[in-house]
Amino acid sequence: MSDSDYVLQLQHIRKTYPGVVALNDVSLEVKKGEIHALVGENGAGKSTLIKTCSGAVVPDSGKIIINDKEFDSMTPQLSMKNGIAVIYQEFNLVGGLSVAENVFLGRSIRKGIVIDKKAMIRETEKIFKTLNISIDPNMLVRNLSVGYQQMVEIAKAIQQDAKILIMDEPSAPLTKAEVSTMFEIIDKLKESGVSIIYISHRLDEIFRLSDRVTVLRDGTYIKTLATQDTDVDELISLMVGRELTEKFPVRENCIRDDVVLEVRNLSGNGDKNISFSIRKGEILGLGGLVGAGRTELAQMIFGAAQKTDGTIFLNGKEISPKSPRDAIDLGIALVPEDRKSQGVLLGLSIKKNINMPIYKRISKFSVINRKNENDVAEEYMKDIRIKAPSSQQLVKNLSGGNQQKVILGKWLAANSELIIFDEPTRGIDVGAKYEIYKLMNELVENGKTILLISSEMEELMGMSDRIIVLSEGKMTGEIEKENFNQENIMSYASTVKEE
Secondary structure (H helix, E strand, O other): OOHHHEEEEEEEEEEEEOOEEEEEEEEEEEEOOOEEEEEOOOOOOHHHHHHHHHOOOOOOEEEEEEOOEEEOOOOHHHHHHOOEEEEOOOOOOOOOOEHHHHHOOOOOOEEOOEEOHHHHHHHHHHHHHHHOOOOOOOOEHHHOOHHHHHHHHHHHHHHOOOOEEEEEOOOOOOOHHHHHHHHHHHHHHHHOOOEEEEEOOOHHHHHHHOOEEEEEEOOEEEEEEEHHHOOHHHHHHHHHOOOOOOOOOOOOOOOOOOEEEEEEEEEEOOEEEEEEEEEOOOEEEEEOOOOOOHHHHHHHHOOOOOOOEEEEEEOOEEEOOOOHHHHHHHOEEEEOOOHHHHHOOOOOEHHHHHHHHHOOOOEEOOEEOHHHHHHHHHHHHHHOOOOOOOOOOEHHHOOHHHHHHHHHHHHHHOOOOEEEEEOOOOOOOHHHHHHHHHHHHHHHHOOOEEEEEOOOHHHHHHHOOEEEEEEOOEEEEEEEHHHOOHHHHHHHHOOOOOO
8 A cells, every 4th residue: 555545644753751751663554534443551652642643742753644745743733734633532622602612613704803603503503414413503512411512522623624533532421322423423424534543442442433453552553453353352462462361350259247338228319228238358349320329329428428318337336427538537438430530639749649638647737747758659659550750740641540549549548448449440441450450359358348330341240249239329139249140230220119
């Protein structure tokens, strides 16, 4: 195939940051009208690579060739002019503006010096019609669901006449129905000749959508394959540099007789009359569909929401945490679903985040003992294998898996006894998932207790000792390990329990 058959070529791209080689001689070639998947563990260099295309990152060396035009680097304006649009995980939308204003953001239609809002509304309606979606162009973007905001981003790319669309983990915040709609739109874009670079940790999506797939590992190009000629096992092996023979690490039975947590007839925060117990060293899975009330239950146990009825017992003693601070002091921790906004302080270092719950303990007369602060951070970085140059590294610069480990380190430093994991591996690559699973096993083997909330059926069954299922805020079933199967869980998850 000649160079002219490619709409985009990245040749020998290199990018370094202090102490880190983000990209080391990476090349990528994209054909017209193909969906080209880009996969790799967190930290593999995927985001840095696509940012060189958008002009957000200037490479140290290498070439960018777009439709036979050669560039040493891009700027955002130059990238857009050459038909590249990027939809990042964090949308680039203005919530206080209408849908139509966002679609034409920076490229408003004007009559003289006056913005022609009616024309923008008409053009936006035309784009939505081609995509077969119904969104009111006059609605404020902040009032749209995440799924519809994703559609607005796609419409904006179409309005910009993008010929190369880069999508970074586009399905991560979407429901199954929204993902299905997005797939239909991607198929239409492909049919119209748009080339798409699709980044996702969800390998089932890679096989559903892509024509070819390129694997990166540790900032290095590994291989490009025709998707139809590979399989999940090969991709995982290429991504992590080794074969993962087991998705879930083996754990010996370490459950003890001591009941750590018991809730009796607990109601509030949308849940009603829930009762269960967890023993020391046990991982109790909490299953259910979206909206079943699982996170709401965790919030009550953690003191982030208040119960209206029922009782909570910790080690046989009745407790009633009024705030997360109360729960933390009692030895309860929550690793939240939204780690970036609720689990860590992205602008602070690993050291500050890990020590956050215990500064009172390592301070005297409001003066922090810096040696203790450093020792604690170094201890947990080592124990839970956080990959970073030092504890001074800002958390926002870590991969998703390492951010999750920082949250865990924080709760271990606080000596938490009961740890609630809410969707612990969402948005985390397959190798980092295995690391998180190993850490969970080590926790219960060392006498900790875990309540695991997960929407991934395999994860729920692979990691739990027992599963309870919620539906519409009510507990509908309890399943022992020997009876784990998807049909049982879904049967309880779709049950509506009578009053």
